[in-house]
Amino acid sequence: MMKAKEVRELNDTQLGEKLVELKKDLFNLRLQHATNQLDNPIKIREVKRDIAKVKTVIRERELAARS
Numbered sequence: 001m002m003k004a005k006e007v008r009e010l011n012d013t014q015l016g017e018k019l020v021e022l023k024k025d026l027f028n029l030r031l032q033h034a035t036n037q038l039d040n041p042i043k044i045r046e047v048k049r050d051i052a053k054v055k056t057v058i059r060e061r062e063l064a065a066r067s
């Protein structure tokens with residue numbers, strides 16, 4: 001699980017890459033969960049929260065660029 005401080009230290013291209021990577025991870029975790037191969041279902045929640053953190057930082061930067 002990433003900390004908000006770690007997310008804020010990434011630049012815009014790294015944030016985009018991290019978002020794509022996290023979405024792929026979430027897809028794979030959901031697939032494993034559907035086929036009963038997932039050992040730790042809490043991992044899905046953690047990845048979702050990381051996605052939300054990345055999206056929040058991206059949105060904050062968009063709004064800061066407008067003003």
